[in-house]
Structures are given as C-alpha cells and as structure tokens.
Amino acid sequence: MSAKLSKYLDVIFSPYEELPQIKELKEELSHDLQEKINDLKKEGHNEDEAFKRATESIGNIEELIEEINDKTRELQQLIGMDFSLSKLEDSDFASTDLSSGKFNYSDLKGSDFQYANLTQCVFKARNLENSKFSYANLTDCKITACNLKKANFDHCILKRTDFGKSSLAGVSFEAMTLDNVNFTYAGLKKTSFRNAILKNVCFKTKAGEAIFDGATMDKGTYALLKGYRADLKNVTIL
Amino acid sequence: MSDKKISADLLRGHTDTIILKLLMEGDKYGYELAKQVTVKSGGEYELKEATLYASQRRLEREKAISSYWGDESQGGRRKYYYINTKGVEQFHINKQNWEYAKHILDELI
Numbered sequence: 504m505s506a507k508l509s510k511y512l513d514v515i516f517s518p519y520e521e522l523p524q525i526k527e528l529k530e531e532l533s534h535d536l537q538e539k540i541n542d543l544k545k546e547g548h549n550e551d552e553a554f555k556r557a558t559e560s561i562g563n564i565e566e567l568i569e570e571i572n573d574k575t576r577e578l579q580q581l582i583g584m585d586f587s588l589s590k591l592e593d594s595d596f597a598s599t600d601l602s603s604g605k606f607n608y609s610d611l612k613g614s615d616f617q618y619a620n621l622t623q624c625v626f627k628a629r630n631l632e633n634s635k636f637s638y639a640n641l642t643d644c645k646i647t648a649c650n651l652k653k654a655n656f657d658h659c660i661l662k663r664t665d666f667g668k669s670s671l672a673g674v675s676f677e678a679m680t681l682d683n684v685n686f687t688y689a690g691l692k693k694t695s696f697r698n699a700i701l702k703n704v705c706f707k708t709k710a711g712e713a714i715f716d717g718a719t720m721d722k723g724t725y726a727l728l729k730g731y732r733a734d735l736k737n738v739t740i741l
Numbered sequence: 742m743s744d745k746k747i748s749a750d751l752l753r754g755h756t757d758t759i760i761l762k763l764l765m766e767g768d769k770y771g772y773e774l775a776k777q778v779t780v781k782s783g784g785e786y787e788l789k790e791a792t793l794y795a796s797q798r799r800l801e802r803e804k805a806i807s808s809y810w811g812d813e814s815q816g817g818r819r820k821y822y823y824i825n826t827k828g829v830e831q832f833h834i835n836k837q838n839w840e841y842a843k844h845i846l847d848e849l850i
Contacts, residue, residue, distance in 0.1 A: 527820070532790060534817040535772035542776075562789030571798070 507554060508536060515564065518709040518731055520668055520688040524571050532564070565709070573690070576648060576670060706731055752786055756796040757805075758839070759788075761832040764806060764824040771797065771820065797822060805831050 516529050536557050543553035611626075613633045621636075621644045628648040637657040641664045648668040656674065662682045670690035678698040685705045691713040701720040710733035719739045720728075728735060752759075763769060763777050771793055778788045800806040805828035811819040824832075 528794065530818065531771055531794070531820045534819055535770070535775070535790060537817065538772045539775075560787060560789055562791030564791045564794075567791050567795050567798075570795075 505537070505540070505554075508533060508540065511554075511558060512536075516568070518688070518707070519568055519572055522572065522575050524575060525568060528568065528571065532561075536561075569690075569709075573670070576650070576668070706733070749786065753792060755835075755839070756788065756792055757800055758832060758835040760793075760796055760800065760822075761805065761824060761828050761835070764822055765829065765832065768821045768823040770811070770822070774822075800828065803827070803831070 512529055512533055516525065519525055539557040540553045543556055544550065548556065611634060612630045614631065615635045616639050617635050618638045619636075620640045622640055623643045624641075624645070626644075626646045626649055630650045631646070631654055632650050632652045634651070634654045636659050637655050638659065640660045641656075642660055642662040643664070645665040645667075646669055647665055649670070651666070651669050651671050651674060654671075654674055656676060656679070659679065661676075661679060661684050663684070664681075665685045666689050667685055667687045668689060671686075671694045672690050672692040673694065675695045675697075676699050677695050680700045680702070681696075681704050682702045683704070684701075687705055687707045689708050691706075691708060691710055693712060693714065695714040696718050697714055698717040699719075701718060701724045703721060704724045706724065706728050708731065710728055710731040713733060715728070715733060715735055716737045717739075719741060721741045725735065725738070725740050759778060760774060763774055769777070771790070775788045775790070775793055778786060797806070797808070801808060801822075804825060806822050806824050808820055808822045811821055813819055
C-alpha cells in the first residue's frame with residue numbers, strides 16, 4: 504500500500520478504538536482502494552489524480568465505522584449483563600458512600616447516584632442509560648465502555664474522571680468544570696460543553712458534533728480538539 | 742444533475758439485491774463487486790464503498806452472505822464474500838417484489 508493511502512486511512516480511523524471489526528474494515532478498505540488506484544493509473548491517470556478520484560468516491564465511511572462501533576459496544580454491554588450477578592436496574596444509591604466500589608457488568612439503567620461519593624469507583628461496560636449522577640463526586644472514577652445516554656451529570660465533581668469508550672450522546676456538561684477528564688474514543692454526538700471550563704481534557708475521539716459554545720479551555724485541550732475537527736468558534740483560550 | 746441523484750437514490754435502495762445477484766455468479770471481494778456494478782451499468786452507476794460495505798455487513802448479519810479472507814501475499818489480503826441458501830431465497834423474493842412494483846409503476850407512470 505502507498506504511504507499516502509496509509510496516512511489517509513490512519514486519519515479517518517484515528518478517532519476510533521481499534522476494535523477487531525474496525526481493523527478489518529480498514530484492511531478491506533485499504534485493499535480495495537489500492538486496487539482502485541492501480542486501475543485508475545492503468546487508465547492513464549497520474550498518481551495524484553488516481554488517489555483523488557478513488558478517495559472522493561468512498562462516501563460516508565465514518566457513519567459506517569460509528570455504526571460498527573456502537574453495535575460492538577451494545578454487544579459488550581449485553582454480554583456484561585448476562586454475567587451480572589445482580590440486576591440493579593432503577594436502584595437507589597443516592598447520597599451513599601460507594602467509594603472504590605466496582606460495578607462491572609451490571610445493568611444499572613436508570614439508577615440514582617445523586618450526591619453519592621463515587622471516588623475511585625469502576626464502572627465497566629455497563630448500561631447506565633438515564634442514570635442520575637447530579638452532585639455526585641466522580642473524582643478518579645472510571646466509567647468506561649458504558650452507555651451513558653441521557654445520563655444526568657449536573658453539578659458533579661469531575662476530576663481525573665475517565666469516560667473512555669463510553670457513549671455520551673446528548674449528555675450535558677454545561678457550565679461545569681472538567682479537570683483532567685478523559686474522553687478517549689467516547690461518543691460525543693450532541694454532547695454539550697457549553698460555557699464549561701476544560702482543563703487538560705483529553706478528547707482523542709470524534710468531536711465534530713460536540714458543542715463547545717462559550718467554553719473556556721487551556722491551549723493543549725484546544726489544540727487536540729482542533730485536530731479532531733471540533734467546532735471551536737466561540738471558545739476562550741486560557 | 743438532480744435527475745441523476747434521484748436515480749442514484751432509487752438504485753441505492755436495491756444495493757442488497759444487486760450484491761446478492763452478483764454473488765450468485767461466484768465469490769467476490771468488495772472492489773470486484775463495485776467494478777462489476779460499474780461495468781454492468783455501462784458506467785452509469787457507481788457504487789460507493791460506504792454503501793457497498795454497509796450492505797455487505799447487513800447481509801452478513803442476516804446470514805444471507807458470509808465472508809472469508811483470501812491468502813494473497815501481494816498488496817494486502819482480500820475479503821471475499823459468498824452467498825448462502827438464505828441469500829438465494831432472499832434474492833428471489835426481492836426480485837419478485839421488484840417485478841411487482843415495476844408492474845404497478847408501469848401502469849401508473
């Protein structure tokens with residue numbers, strides 16, 4: 504494969520976790536594109552023209568990668584649920600001290616963690632859709648590969664919180680302070696950081712559809728977001 | 742221009758059936774399928790990779806087709822697709838549905 508094509512594909516695939524299914528798609532695409540480029544060259548196009556024509560006609564491949572990504576995540580959460588010893592759906596953990604607790608593979612859909620101390624808690628591959636975390640302390644908490652759609656994080660303490668690989672579509676972090684929070688490979692479709700303060704936040708993910716209007720951030724966070732094509736028109740850099 | 746777009750949308754709705762038909766003639770990899778579509782349509786219709794791969798995945802999930810990796814050493818591995826009995830059945834149903842719709846549309850338009 505040409506170095507140019509290899510680089511081109513790396514850019515497209517970089518915001519996504521290297522799941523086996525996604526790696527396979529990349530391999531398939533790289534082979535097909537290379538052959539297409541070779542054919543175009545045989546037809547008389549030069550290297551650059553051939554590359555341009557081949558890559559322009561791919562269509563919306565990102566949509567497909569995201570679909571594979573979401574499906575795999577859902578599957579992980581389903582498998583997780585099957586092995587869970589307890590179904591904790593709609594449980595009430597409000598105001599409790601759960602620090603350093605582990606909640607791997609339980610279904611916690613719609614649970615209430617308001618005002619709870621979740622310091623150093625580990626939540627992995629779980630369904631936390633519609634859960635309430637308002638006023639909870641999430642310092643050093645790991646909430647990875649979880650479904651957090653429509654979860655509520657109002658007035659939370661977010662310090663060194665890890666949201667890696669979690670789906671946060673439509674979640675609001677408006678006017679909150681996020682300190683050293685990690686969003687690597689997280690789903691941020693319509694996730695709002697409006698008027699939020701972002702300090703050393705890691706956004707190694709597709710950030711194009713997240714909202715950053717009125718946010719304040721440090722240079723490092725800004726540079727990373729810019730690289731992942733976030734809309735940063737109305738932000739303030741510290 | 743807009744006419745072409747409408748036609749492309751109409752054709753895209755039949756991507757699954759087109760792929761099933763091509764695989765009934767033998768195992769093929771992605772680019773081979775795309776190339777056949779271009780050739781057979783006289784260059785009038787080009788299947789985009791995103792559309793093609795989405796369709797391949799959908800058909801695999803429905804167990805209409807399956808895939809395997811080739812063992813080419815030069816220029817990367819190819820992912821080949823082949824049709825299952827369920828896929829052949831699905832093709833015939835889709836084709837019947839299309840003929841039926843075509844018959845009605847011919848009367849109406």
